[in-house]
Amino acid sequence: MNFPSKLIENAVEELAKLPGIGRKTALRLALHLLKEESEQTFLLAEAIIKMRAEVKHCKQCHNISDTDVCDICTNPLRERSLLCVVSDIRDVIAIENTGQYKGLYHVLGGVISPIDGVGPSDLHIESLLERLPGSEVREVLLAISPTMEGDTTAFYLTRKLRDQQVRITSIARGVPVGGELEYTDEITLGRSIVERTAYGKV
Amino acid sequence: MNFPSKLIENAVEELAKLPGIGRKTALRLALHLLKEESEQTFLLAEAIIKMRAEVKHCKQCHNISDTDVCDICTNPLRERSLLCVVSDIRDVIAIENTGQYKGLYHVLGGVISPIDGVGPSDLHIESLLERLPGSEVREVLLAISPTMEGDTTAFYLTRKLRDQQVRITSIARGVPVGGELEYTDEITLGRSIVERTAYGKV
Numbered sequence: 352m353n354f355p356s357k358l359i360e361n362a363v364e365e366l367a368k369l370p371g372i373g374r375k376t377a378l379r380l381a382l383h384l385l386k387e388e389s390e391q392t393f394l395l396a397e398a399i400i401k402m403r404a405e406v407k408h409c410k411q412c413h414n415i416s417d418t419d420v421c422d423i424c425t426n427p428l429r430e431r432s433l434l435c436v437v438s439d440i441r442d443v444i445a446i447e448n449t450g451q452y453k454g455l456y457h458v459l460g461g462v463i464s465p466i467d468g469v470g471p472s473d474l475h476i477e478s479l480l481e482r483l484p485g486s487e488v489r490e491v492l493l494a495i496s497p498t499m500e501g502d503t504t505a506f507y508l509t510r511k512l513r514d515q516q517v518r519i520t521s522i523a524r525g526v527p528v529g530g531e532l533e534y535t536d537e538i539t540l541g542r543s544i545v546e547r548t549a550y551g552k553v
Numbered sequence: 554m555n556f557p558s559k560l561i562e563n564a565v566e567e568l569a570k571l572p573g574i575g576r577k578t579a580l581r582l583a584l585h586l587l588k589e590e591s592e593q594t595f596l597l598a599e600a601i602i603k604m605r606a607e608v609k610h611c612k613q614c615h616n617i618s619d620t621d622v623c624d625i626c627t628n629p630l631r632e633r634s635l636l637c638v639v640s641d642i643r644d645v646i647a648i649e650n651t652g653q654y655k656g657l658y659h660v661l662g663g664v665i666s667p668i669d670g671v672g673p674s675d676l677h678i679e680s681l682l683e684r685l686p687g688s689e690v691r692e693v694l695l696a697i698s699p700t701m702e703g704d705t706t707a708f709y710l711t712r713k714l715r716d717q718q719v720r721i722t723s724i725a726r727g728v729p730v731g732g733e734l735e736y737t738d739e740i741t742l743g744r745s746i747v748e749r750t751a752y753g754k755v
Contacts, residue, residue, distance in 0.1 A: 399583070402594075
C-alpha cells in the first residue's frame with residue numbers, strides 16, 4: 352500500500368499491530384482520527400498511556416485494579432467462602448456481567464500449554480495454593496474454558512488442591528441456552544445427559 | 554459492562570469511539586496493550602498524536618501530505634494533462650495501488666449530500682475550478698462512487714466544468730472482474746452492455 356504521508360504510514364503501522372486490525376482497517380481508523388477534532392486523538396492517546404503506566408494487578412487475585420488490592424477482594428459484601436479460578440481477566444468481566452456470582456476470584460493469567468511454552472510455574476498457581484490455608488474459602492470453582500489446555504490446567508489444579516480443605520467444583524458443561532440439540536457436538540450433548548439436573552432447578 | 558479498573562474503562566471508552574470498534578473489541582485491544590511491552594503503547598500513542606498534529610493537506614489537490622504540496626503534485630513524472638477527481642483520500646490510495654494511473658488528483662473531501670448537510674460549498678470544488686484555467690490539464694477524470702450522492706456530485710461537477718477547456722470522463726461502470734453475470738444487478742449489467750468495449754481492448 353502506498354501512503355501519501357509518512358506520518359499516516361507510521362500511525363497505520365502501529366494501529367495494525369493491534370489484534371484483529373489489518374492495514375485497511377488501520378487506515379480507516381487513522382483517517383477517522385484526522386477527520387475528528389484533534390482533542391479526540393489526544394484523549395485516546397492519553398487514555399491508553401495512562402492505563403498502561405498506572406494500571407495494577409491485585410496482589411491477592413491478580414485481577415486488574417487501580418489499587419494494590421482490587422475492589423472485589425476488598426468488597427465486604429462478597430462471599431469469602433467461594434473462590435472462582437479463571438484463566439483471564441476477561442473471564443472475570445464475563446462472569447461479573449452475569450450477575451450470578453458473588454464470591455472472590457483468582458486469575459491464573461493463562462492456561463498450561465506446552466506448545467506455547469507455558470508451564471504451571473508461569474501461572475499464578477503458587478499464589479492460589481498459598482492464599483487458601485487459613486482463609487475462609489470452602490469451595491474452589493474452576494471456571495476454565497473446556498479446551499484441551501483448559502482441561503489440562505483444571506486437572507493439574509485438582510491434583511494440587513487435593514490436600515486443601517476445600518470442595519472443588521466446575522462450571523456446568525451442557526447445551527448452551529438458545530442452542531439446538533441437533534447441532535450440538537456429541538461430547539457436549541453426552542455430558543449434558545450424564546450431568547442432567549432436576550427439571551426447573553435453575 | 555463492569556470494569557475492574559477505571560483506567561481500563563476510560564481506555565475502552567476512548568477506543569470504542571473509533572469506527573467499527575465496539576466495547577468488546579475495545580476491551581480486547583486494551584488488554585492486548587497491557588500484555589505487550591509498555592513501549593508498544595507509547596509508540597502507538599506517539600504515532601497517532603504526531604500524525605494528528607503534523608499531517609498537512611496538499612494546497613493544490615487537498616490530498617494528505619507531510620509537506621505543503623504533496624509528493625504526487627510535485628512529482629515531475631506524473632502526467633499533468635490528466636486530473637482525477639475523487640471524493641476521499643482513501644480513493645487516492647486505492648487508485649494509486651492499481652498502478653494504472655499516472656496523472657494528478659483533486660480530492661473533494663466528500664460528496665454532495667443534502668441529508669447530511671453537505672453542499673457544494675463544503676467540498677473543494679471552488680479550488681478545482683480555480684486550478685484548471687491556465688493549467689496543463691486537458692482531461693478531468695471523475696472517479697466518484699456510483700451512489701446517489703456520488704452521481705449527484707458528478708452531475709454538478711460536469712455542469713460546473715462545462716465552460717472549461719477540458720474533456721470530462723468517468724471511470725467505466727460494468728461487471729467487476731471475477732463477478733458473475735447472474736448476480737450482477739440489472740443497472741450495472743445494462744450499462745456494461747450499452748458501454749461495451751472492443752474485445753481484448755484492455
